[in-house]
Amino acid sequence: YCDTLDPLVLPPPGSYVKYESSKSGKRLERSEGRFQHSLHSPGLLLTLNITALYQRMKGFGGSLSDAAAMNILRLSRPAQDNLLRSYFSECGIEYNLIRLPMACSDFSVRPYSYDDVPHDYELKHFRLVDEDVKMKV
Numbered sequence: 001y002c003d004t005l006d007p008l009v010l011p012p013p014g015s016y017v018k019y020e021s022s023k024s025g026k027r028l029e030r031s032e033g034r035f036q037h038s039l040h041s042p043g044l045l046l047t048l049n050i051t052a053l054y055q056r057m058k059g060f061g062g063s064l065s066d067a068a069a070m071n072i073l074r075l076s077r078p079a080q081d082n083l084l085r086s087y088f089s090e091c092g093i094e095y096n097l098i099r100l101p102m103a104c105s106d107f108s109v110r111p112y113s114y115d116d117v118p119h120d121y122e123l124k125h126f127r128l129v130d131e132d133v134k135m136k137v
Contacts, residue, residue: 004085004092005019005091005092006091011032016035018030059095060097061095061096061098062095062099063100064099064136066107066131066135066136068107102114108131112129112131114127
């Protein structure tokens with residue numbers, strides 16, 4: 001089961017939208033609010049200058065490890081489709097990047113490497129392993 005979101009609509013100036021999940025049962029529960037305008041409030045003042053840009057954002061995503069791939073492949077086909085839509089589609093969180101670990105990681109079922117031949121600087125012995133071909137590529 002994967003949660004879905006309604007299409008994102010930016011709130012009007014002076015207000016915010018919050019999504020909350022909790023152990024008590026909230027699942028991406030949406031709520032709206034307005035920022036309080038008070039000169040007498042000693043709270044936090046957050047000022048965003050949207051005209052000052054410091055870096056470009058390529059996108060957002062997550063990691064697809066061997067463990068994640070194994071769990072996805074154990075789902076039914078409809079559940080797999082729903083999971084992928086919840087990550088990558090407009091009715092989901094719209095990931096547009098995925099990070100893949102190079103060779104094994106601490107989320108692999110066994111240690112492996114792509115090229116353990118010493119001094120193979122031209123990578124003549126480089127080979128993907130079954131985990132990459134069957135589960136991630």
